[in-house]
Amino acid sequence: MRASRGVRTPKAFVKPVLAAVFGASLALAAVPSFAADSGKITIMVGGITKMIYLPAKLAEQLGYFKDEGLNVELLSQPAGVDAENELLAGAVQAVVGFYDHSIDLQSKGKEVEAITVFGQVPGEVELVNAKSRDTIKSMADIKGKTLGVTGLGASTNFLTQYLAAKHGITSSQFSVLPVGADNTFIAAIKQNRIDAGMTTEPTASRLINTGDAAVLVDMRTLKGTVDALGGAYPASSLYVQRAWADTHKEEATKLARAFVKTLKYIHTHSAAEIAEKMPKDYYANNKALYLQALQNSLPMYSPDGRMPKDGPETVLKVLSAFNPNVKGKHIDLSKTYTNAFVDAANVPK
Numbered sequence: 001m002r003a004s005r006g007v008r009t010p011k012a013f014v015k016p017v018l019a020a021v022f023g024a025s026l027a028l029a030a031v032p033s034f035a036a037d038s039g040k041i042t043i044m045v046g047g048i049t050k051m052i053y054l055p056a057k058l059a060e061q062l063g064y065f066k067d068e069g070l071n072v073e074l075l076s077q078p079a080g081v082d083a084e085n086e087l088l089a090g091a092v093q094a095v096v097g098f099y100d101h102s103i104d105l106q107s108k109g110k111e112v113e114a115i116t117v118f119g120q121v122p123g124e125v126e127l128v129n130a131k132s133r134d135t136i137k138s139m140a141d142i143k144g145k146t147l148g149v150t151g152l153g154a155s156t157n158f159l160t161q162y163l164a165a166k167h168g169i170t171s172s173q174f175s176v177l178p179v180g181a182d183n184t185f186i187a188a189i190k191q192n193r194i195d196a197g198m199t200t201e202p203t204a205s206r207l208i209n210t211g212d213a214a215v216l217v218d219m220r221t222l223k224g225t226v227d228a229l230g231g232a233y234p235a236s237s238l239y240v241q242r243a244w245a246d247t248h249k250e251e252a253t254k255l256a257r258a259f260v261k262t263l264k265y266i267h268t269h270s271a272a273e274i275a276e277k278m279p280k281d282y283y284a285n286n287k288a289l290y291l292q293a294l295q296n297s298l299p300m301y302s303p304d305g306r307m308p309k310d311g312p313e314t315v316l317k318v319l320s321a322f323n324p325n326v327k328g329k330h331i332d333l334s335k336t337y338t339n340a341f342v343d344a345a346n347v348p349k
Contacts (some may be wrong), residue, residue, distance in 0.1 A: 021077040040071045041251060043238070044083040046097040046180045047150075048076035049282055051201040051297040052123035052236040056096045059262040060265035061277045067261075068254035087112070093244060094255065098122075098155040099237040099307075100315050102336040107325040111242040114337040115252055116259045116305040119236035121225040123300045124159060125204040126217035132195040133214055140167035146203045148188050150199025155235070156198040161322040163217060163228060171322070186336075189213050194294070202284065202293035209289055232335075234307055235300075242335070249341075258344035259304045267303050271295040305342040312336060 040186035045056050059065060065072040065185040075092065077083040083095045083249055088110060095101070096118070105112045128136045128336040136142060142164060149156040161171050185203055188194045190214050196216055199207075207213035218224040225233050238259060245252045266274060275287070283290040302308070319326040 027117055040073055040257070041094065042073045042075060042076050042092040043094045043096055044075050044086045044092040046077060046083045046095070047200075049050065049182060049202075051293060052119055052300070053096050053234075054278070054294075054297070055118045055259055055262045055266070056238075057279070057282075058265070058274065059258050059275060061279070062262060062265060064258040064261050068258050070254050070258065072249065072255075078207045084112075087239075087241065093248075094237055094238055094240045096109055096236065099234045099239065099312075099337065100155050100158070102239050103312075103316055103319055103321055103331055103333070104325055106331055106336055107250060107323075107329045111335065112239050112243065113242045113335065114237040114239040114295060114307070115245060115341045116232075116238040116256045117234050117236075117302045117337070118259070118263070118305070119240070119300045119303050120232050120234055120308045120311065121300045122155070122157060122159065122219045122233050122234075122235040122295060123200050123223055124198050125200065125215055125218045126158055126160070126163065126196060126198050126212035126219075127189070127204060127207055128196040128216045129189050129192060129194065130212050130214065131192060136196055136216065138167070139217065139283075140169070141194065144174065145195040146175045146177050146193070147314050148185060148194035148199075149176050150181050150185075150198075151178045152176065154178075159219075159229075160198055163317045165321065180214045186212075200217075201297045202282075202290055205289055205293035206284065206286075209292075209349045217253070219294055229314055229318065232311045233314050234302075234311040237337075245341070252341045253344045256305065256341035259341060260345045264301055266298065266301050271298060305345070306339050307337045313325075319330045 029044055043056065045053050047053060048057055060074060077086060083097050086092045087095045099114045099117065102112045102114050128141060128202060136145065143265065148159055149160055160176060164174060178195055179185050179194060179197060181199060182203055185197060185199045186198065186207060189207055217228050222232060231258045238255065270293050275291055275294055317329055
């Protein structure tokens with residue numbers, strides 16, 4: 001029996017088909033990845049026990065997500081750069097992290113926007129190891145030293161380089177070591193793996209209280225931040241892919257409303273009252289120290305969730321100097337945040 005011949009496809013037909021398939025592939029590649037719409041909103045927090053991100057857990061504890069009819073799951077990822085990757089991969093719908101990621105991602109062609117600002121300042125503290133205190137009096141003394149950051153692509157890394165540059169020190173004149181946050185940062189200080197490092201509350205107060213470290217640069221207040229960076233520096237925020245916000249305006253508004261209510265709660269209650277709402281394991285077996293750290297942090301929280309005026313320009317100035325992705329790029333700051341959802345959230349339902 002003679003084998004049948006394969007059917008030949010005319011060349012004139014092949015090219016249009018290939019073009020259509022290739023075009024469709026490009027179109028699919030351009031579509032942002034979203035977590036499946038299951039009715040649940042998953043938010044990745046860049047270190048859920050950090051006080052700079054306290055509004056995320058506090059909103060849950062106060063029941064504000066449920067009040068809005070939202071089913072929210074909070075997950076934790078210690079480094080903000082890893083949290084943003086989860087967002088871009090479509091594993092989560094939102095991230096609680098530093099606003100500057102929105103600028104960095106725009107430089108890479110990704111459209112991400114902050115829809116609620118938690119912190120009008122970084123809330124970061126540059127601590128010097130007790131054993132290096134005599135040789136490091138300011139950031140002008142860090143030549144040849146090793147400085148701890150949460151991650152190499154993290155906000156702490158760019159802020160560290162910027163603070164050094166203000167004293168004429170280039171990034172090649174000191175070393176940075178990614179040491180994470182919380183207990184891993186504390187271990188790095190106590191084991192003398194870093195001479196100084198940038199961290200947040202309550203880690204900062206824990207190390208200061210034990211005498212293992214001292215404050216070198218304090219960016220927990222607006223004054224301290226202006227002195228260090230030259231202006232307000234919006235930091236902790238809720239950011240999402242813009243395409244998600246455009247197609248989920250009701251959910252985005254409800255999230256904004258829950259967080260605006262949380263920020264108002266913070267500004268109308270004492271540190272002790274706020275601490276009582278937080279999980280007990282956040283105290284790290286020292287409630288008094290947690291209260292002290294929280295009291296130190298209260299000035300950094302936004303009163304209304306809006307982007308502070310001229311804040312984005314300060315952040316762009318820092319990133320343009322040391323983030324190779326942003327340096328020399330045109331950044332449209334108006335596309336890195338929006339106050340629309342916060343404004344809508346302030347309108348009575």
